[in-house]
Amino acid sequence: MEVSRHWRLRQQRYALVGEVCPHCDVKIFPPRDICPDCGREARTEYQFSGRGEVYSYTTVHDAPAGHEAYAPYTVAVIRLEEGPMVTAQLTDLGDQPIEIGTPVEMTTRKIGEDGERGMLVYAYKFRPVLRPA
Amino acid sequence: MHAPGSALPEILVAGVGLTPIGEHWEKSLRSIALEAMTAAVEDAGGLRPQALFVGNMLAPALSAQTHLGVLLADFAGWRGIEAATYEAAGASGGIALRQAVLALASGEMDRVMVVGVEKLTDRIGSSVEAALAAAADADFEAVQGLTPAAQAGLLMRRYIHEHHVPEHGFAGFSLTAHANAVGNPRALYRRAIRLEDYASAPMLSDPLNLFDAAPVADGAAAILLTRGDRHRPAGERTPIRILASAVATGPLALHDQPDPLGFEAALISAGRAMAQAGMAARDIDLFELHDVFSIYAALALESAGFAERGQGWRLAAEGEISRTGRIPISTLGGSKARGDAGGATGVYQAVEVVLQLQGRAGEAQVPEAQVGMGQCLGGAGATVATHILARADRL
Numbered sequence: 001m002e003v004s005r006h007w008r009l010r011q012q013r014y015a016l017v018g019e020v021c022p023h024c025d026v027k028i029f030p031p032r033d034i035c036p037d038c039g040r041e042a043r044t045e046y047q048f049s050g051r052g053e054v055y056s057y058t059t060v061h062d063a064p065a066g067h068e069a070y071a072p073y074t075v076a077v078i079r080l081e082e083g084p085m086v087t088a089q090l091t092d093l094g095d096q097p098i099e100i101g102t103p104v105e106m107t108t109r110k111i112g113e114d115g116e117r118g119m120l121v122y123a124y125k126f127r128p129v130l131r132p133a
Numbered sequence: 134m135h136a137p138g139s140a141l142p143e144i145l146v147a148g149v150g151l152t153p154i155g156e157h158w159e160k161s162l163r164s165i166a167l168e169a170m171t172a173a174v175e176d177a178g179g180l181r182p183q184a185l186f187v188g189n190m191l192a193p194a195l196s197a198q199t200h201l202g203v204l205l206a207d208f209a210g211w212r213g214i215e216a217a218t219y220e221a222a223g224a225s226g227g228i229a230l231r232q233a234v235l236a237l238a239s240g241e242m243d244r245v246m247v248v249g250v251e252k253l254t255d256r257i258g259s260s261v262e263a264a265l266a267a268a269a270d271a272d273f274e275a276v277q278g279l280t281p282a283a284q285a286g287l288l289m290r291r292y293i294h295e296h297h298v299p300e301h302g303f304a305g306f307s308l309t310a311h312a313n314a315v316g317n318p319r320a321l322y323r324r325a326i327r328l329e330d331y332a333s334a335p336m337l338s339d340p341l342n343l344f345d346a347a348p349v350a351d352g353a354a355a356i357l358l359t360r361g362d363r364h365r366p367a368g369e370r371t372p373i374r375i376l377a378s379a380v381a382t383g384p385l386a387l388h389d390q391p392d393p394l395g396f397e398a399a400l401i402s403a404g405r406a407m408a409q410a411g412m413a414a415r416d417i418d419l420f421e422l423h424d425v426f427s428i429y430a431a432l433a434l435e436s437a438g439f440a441e442r443g444q445g446w447r448l449a450a451e452g453e454i455s456r457t458g459r460i461p462i463s464t465l466g467g468s469k470a471r472g473d474a475g476g477a478t479g480v481y482q483a484v485e486v487v488l489q490l491q492g493r494a495g496e497a498q499v500p501e502a503q504v505g506m507g508q509c510l511g512g513a514g515a516t517v518a519t520h521i522l523a524r525a526d527r528l
Contacts, residue, residue: 005272056287056290056294058340060279060282060283062259062262063280064266066259070278073278075277077287077388077393085389
């Protein structure tokens with residue numbers, strides 16, 4: 001069980017809280033405290049909109065331990081509209097075909113269980129942005 | 134002792150050894166490693182190392198064993214020597230080799246053994262997948278169920294999209310590796326495959342199929358290095374010198390790479406190695422790259438300067454990577470068909486380059502090979518170790 005580990009990441013998992021560099025204004029997710037662009041300290045919190053588009057995607061058939069129950073699942077790299085990319089499962093796909101460039105938005109879903117009697121782990125997944133009928 | 138061309142002092146290969154990669158149920162991690170190390174010592178005429186550097190990724194997760202340096206030094210009968218493990222996922226063996234080169238170059242040591250070893254087959258299925266996935270960012274990649282095959286699938290789809298690769302455009306990597314493995318008695322899959330086999334293979338992580346991915350299994354490779362000014366290898370063997378050794382890193386997570394298809398750490402690592410050797414891509418006669426997934430072979434060829442960006446797959450499609458092509462790769466089968474022993478890969482590559490340069494590759498021999506390069510990857514190109522070796526008698 002890694003209760004504290006999951007707890008520590010709650011702001012990122014539930015609310016996509018990253019950082020913005022006070023020196024060069026680059027948006028950063030996941031938070032890393034040192035700006036990857038200018039190398040200076042960047043600890044200012046920044047909440048991302050949760051909107052982005054698919055940079056690439058694939059399907060996992062041979063799932064690692066802890067994810068077997070969900071296989072097969074689709075995992076993607078999302079380019080957030082503020083700039084950074086994030087790895088996340090796609091959900092609520094329905095009949096809508098996913099392509100590179102498909103607009104997606106963040107949602108919160110269960111991504112696993114921490115051990116047999118452990119707590120449920122929730123995190124961000126992304127779903128296609130609903131289009132008006 | 135700095136020969137023209139190389140920035141390194143003269144570091145020579147005294148001996149090499151390796152085991153076949155396979156499901157060695159009857160052998161333990163330590164016995165596989167010993168087999169390779171013993172072969173290297175015999176090859177070196179009985180030379181005893183002063184230090185043992187181990188490249189390993191998975192023993193803590195799959196064998197509940199850390200502390201491999203002392204385990205293997207003691208098991209080999211070298212009690213008292215310096216020993217430690219180096220870990221950088223799939224690049225572990227290349228990092229251990231790099232550390233040996235540094236130890237020798239510093240003048241602190243004269244004789245160093247490097248062994249890359251993995252024991253994967255004591256566990257099966259999802260626990261092995263989880264151990265391999267731990268090489269990615271645990272908090273932001275693995276937690277989402279991302280696996281190494283999925284990382285490669287993501288890159289492959291984006292590459293096909295950006296560079297308009299036709300269907301089965303990557304098949305040449307798999308076909309060439311399997312064709313080459315036929316000539317290697319130690320290869321895991323010693324049989325050629327046809328395009329139909331590739332085309333009908335099941336998907337692993339679309340568009341990546343089973344034949345785009347290397348099989349992982351047990352194995353060990355060892356190489357014993359000396360400083361040329363203190364221990365010159367005896368015997369008839371063609372002397373082989375390490376001309377360059379370079380490591381570079383990029384962001385750990387694929388999503389943190391500003392340009393994932395740029396394979397920047399490979400570009401830096403290969404560039405540093407060639408600068409150190411005073412060479413360019415055209416001087417390299419064979420390239421043992423880390424074809425753990427076919428997309429990585431294409432990206433490695435591009436970042437090392439053998440193809441323009443987006444054109445690496447064409448080298449495979451046009452036969453340029455075969456043993457008689459412009460830049461032979463995976464000459465003994467590569468990770469794809471020789472088999473991939475995780476963190477041992479960098480040492481396998483170095484040993485295979487030595488066998489090619491010494492004319493000991495049998496049916497898999499590359500004609501007229503004088504300079505060879507090995508390059509192993511940790512993760513999706515997050516850590517990259519590149520080594521250039523050459524026939525010392527032709528420098």
